[in-house]
Amino acid sequence: MLEAAPEMDWLDWILLVARVVVVFFAVLISVMLLIWMERKVAADMQTRMGPMRAGPRGVLITLADGIKLFFKEGITPTLADRPVYLLAPVIAMIPAFLAFAVIPFGTGVTLFGRHVPFQIADLNVGILWVLAMGSLMVYGIVLAGWSSGSNYPLLGSIRSTAQMISYEVGMGLALVAVLMYSGSLQMSQIVASQDRVWNAIPQFPAFAIYLIAGLAETNRPPFDLPEAETELVAGYFTEYSGIKFAMFYLGEYVNLVVVSSIAVTLFLGGWRGPHPSFVAWLWPLLWFIAKVVAVVYLYIWVRLTLPRIRYDRLMSFGWKFLIPIGLLWVLATGAVVVLPDVYGKGALLTGALIVVGAILVASLLWPLIAPRRQSAGETPQ
């Protein structure tokens, strides 16, 4: 990449910076809308109104909240490790933004005689970049919990660390299956490989695993153990207030957008979709946004539907179901990818793949559906 650097002139640099700025603000705005959307959807499901005052139908409620938090007094606990305490919210936010760098929002547009892709950097190792940023998100939580110098945040952050490390493995396996199926680590290539059928269909188990692991990665209900109010007050950011709290809040929702965007890119065909030929650059962008909204809606729906899972169940589910099934699925995908090269029965195997996927999903959901016979012997902690 840096090899190519000398060929860039000032216009390229300006376009690059412009893309970064646009993406940054787009994400901020999307988070604002996302929080409003979540509150409205929640209210709708609970048959109530939700925020109504700030802006039309309360659309500016997030802005109001932000202003409020910005002006609140910033309290630093006495026992806190001051530099780390101040650093932690920033660290929590940055990886989420960085992950956007490799996500293609659309095909691109031609400006000043140059092709400008709707993507900041089409990294050769795009999926790994996503994974790397995902694994960095844990730092904000860990450091926040530790630097607060208080017990609840510490416990919350230890839980969070364990949970995120565990589910990262499952998520990684899902991504491995996808990259094997698509044959590339590059985001644009993965999107391009879904021109016939979305990965979500042949890779349905991987999609399911990714969605579940994404829940855990974003610390959202029903996997919001790190900040379980009833057990840990507010979890790792108990001691945070004001603008620092706002940063955590922001980071969390950016994270949600990132996870959804990646899900869309990897499994739902990215910006692909049928569109008219005029203003060709716009329709993929709209398709992308629509898909992301759909996935986010799914997450909100799940949050409002399912109760919080007990911590040990969470861990055993991650280690004993998600990871083994992920491993099996990687194996099956490998077979599907390699066997046609040997036997040339691609179509047949794709069919078999769908069948196996369905069986695996059934087994994945079975423990949730089947009556718990052994639950009598278990004692909640």
Next chain:
Amino acid sequence: MLRSVWLVPALPLAGAAINLFAGKRLGRWAGILASGLMVVAFALALGVLAYLLRLPGNERLVVRHLGDWISVGSFRVAADLRVDPLSVTMMLVVTGVGAVIHVYSIGYMDGDPRYGRFFSYMNLFCFFMLTLVLAQNFLLLYLGWEGVGLCSYLLIGFWFERPLAASAAKKAFVVTRIGDTFMLVGIALVFLRLGSLDFSAVLRPSIESVQPSGVFTVIALLLFAGAVGKSAQVPLHTWLPDAMEGPTPVSALIHAATMVTAGVYLVARTHVFFEISGVALTVVLVIGLVTAVYAATCALGQDDLKRVLAYSTISQLGYMFFALGLKAYAAALFLLVTHAFYKALLFLSAGSVMHGLGGETDLKRMGALRRAMPFTAAMFGVGALAIAGVPPLSGYFAKDQILEVANRSGYLIAWLVALAGAFLSALYISRLMFLAFFGQDRTERAAHESPPVMTVPLALLAVGAVFGGVLGLSVTSGRLQGFLAPVLGELTEGAGGLPTAVLSVISVLAALAGIAVGWLVYGSGKVDWVALRVRFAGVHEFLAHGWYVDDVYSTSLVAPGKAGAAFLASAVDQRVIDGCVNGVGQLFQWAASRGRRLQTGLVRNYGLAFLVGVVLIFVYVGVRLS
């Protein structure tokens, strides 16, 4: 026939093994089994002889390859058996006399608690002796050589409950070992200098050109040292008289007929070396002559029946070496064969006497035994006449031929001394005869004649002793001499000297003179030999103690050796060696007590040492590269 020559040594070996493991169960059958095997072996040996006789004289050498024994690099030793006139002669003596003595032992050892083991040892001895004589290379010969030494030790100390027997066995083993060590060095030298241990490769006249004659002198003398030990020649003779502590058949078989003649066989076998050397031959001659006369004088002073015979054996062996020294190898072998007959006869007769007297061997407590045991007395008389050299018994021919050769060799003094030895032989044997079987009865218990199983072998040996001379009537044209000639070479007639007839008369006269003197002193009753002994007590003691050679050895060698050993044990071993060992231990304890401080248990110390090493290695690599 030659294919089964390996059976000759193998049969005694099998007998030894059977009797060793099952001797107790076999009971009396042990002796019969051992004797039967020996008889079969003798028959086989006769068959080998018959086969060999059918071959032309110069083709009478067959090497039977049994397999490889040692094969290390260029060092190869095969398990080969050599069948030639010399080895066949020895084989016949060993199996023939051996068989007779085995049969005799059935009666003699009857009732012994270790009856089976005795025959096991005897058979084992025969196996090793046959290996010795049949060996085709020096190493196999050495195996047999040491094997017979081992059996000799076991059999001398057969009655190990007796302290004298045990110490005599030890003495025999140690003294012969002195010679054996020299011999082993000699064998090593043979391999080093001549490149092979195989007789066919080494024992040929053309070997002379390979090395300077000095090398052959050294080799011959080293081999001869082994022979001196085994054949009880001066100065390593002291073990043989003591070895009489063993059972009498053992004395007859090992210490008269076979094992002690191994030295003679060795010298005869390796005469090529001695002839190349020349000096070595003279040494053999001198040692033989000195031994012959010296042992004869010693025999005069002995009161023990068997010790007289032991010194007699030494003396006779001295004659054999004397003959070897004169290059009269065939004559030496002839004496060996006849000596085997009559000395075995004498020993077995002595054994018969002991059997009759309940183990008594002191001549002072015998006398007039010819009345109680006439057959034994007659047999002993035959042996005595043979050894004294009275014609026409076998001893006469053998000894006469040696004297004849000595006379013709030009060594006039040697001839005279040998003649004196012959006179002394006749004297001591007649003394023995008259003291034991004639004169007054000084026995303390009633004597009785031995059973037929013992007397029949005596008769067989007596036949050999009487008619053995037929084998070699003439020193140049005798049958045995002619038979051995391909191996040992023709005797070159020396110039000058007295005519054969005159020499015969002189030697017969010497023998008769000896007998006459013996009769005069011990048999006639006209001389009080007891008073004579008191009068010349000093001389008697001198002779009885074998010129005090043993005592000289004790004071000059054994005592200093013991003192040295004691010094080494108490001072050197306990102070220096133990001190060194303990010191080393203490040094390490001290070093460890200091050095273990290095083991601090602190990881960072170890890490520091690690880094020091890394830096130093970099310095080294840098220096090497630059």
Next chain:
Amino acid sequence: MKTPISYFVVLSAVLFAIGSVGVLVRKNALVIFMSVELQLNAVNLALVAFSRLHGNLNGQVLAFFSMVVAAAEVVVGLAIIVNVYRRMHTANVDDASLLRW
């Protein structure tokens, strides 16, 4: 690329030396362990630099293996430290000096 490879190698050496010093002067077992990781990473940097120098990927593959093995090593090492801490209630390596004279 304009930077000479030897710059990276020297940087790697400096980092390695710092890691070595860290191993030797720190007492907290975890910090020592971190210093070891720094050393490992310094070596990885050198490997990648050499890979660039020689124009093949063997160095990168080796660095990759080194990372994988380092991961395994960290897991086991941390487990050991946890066990030591449980038993001795300290992470100070100077206190855990039982294996001495």
Next chain:
Amino acid sequence: MAPDQIVFWVFAPVSVGSAVAMLFQRNAIHAALFLIVNFFTLAVFYLVLGAPFLFAVQIIVYAGAIMVLFLFVIMLLGVDREESLVERLRGQRPLAIVLGLGLAAEIFVTARASLGLARGPANFDETVNVGGNAQALSHVLFRDYFLPFEVTSILLIVAAIAAMVLAQRRERTTVEAAGEAEV
């Protein structure tokens, strides 16, 4: 100045500085944080050196997994107290520093003498990273280094099992602990 030189001269001081800072931090967590910074700079160097795959792996494995594990253990054990500055081992510090400097100097001299200003092939990405670094690396890895790869995978399994066995609190120890608590 070429971009890679800028990157080098910006990140090299950060790298060395963070390493030195790690050395002087008395608090284990702070030391770990500086080490993470150091690892990031190394990742950047990998990128410069034409190893984007290792760049990602460096962040995922070291920053994402190993250092999180470190933090996790530090927090779990509560060993984040300030470390005592008293050095009980005589001469340890000066010796260590001298040796460290010596090692660095030695490598400096060696690299200067043997490498000089060599830069390797200019078009590394075109000739070596054919079809992308990840693809090229996988070709080398799964062809030339396939056996080591398999062996390493076994090593990982063994390490995972070892960690489980080591970290497991045995029943006996729990009972002992209970007994101690009662006393």
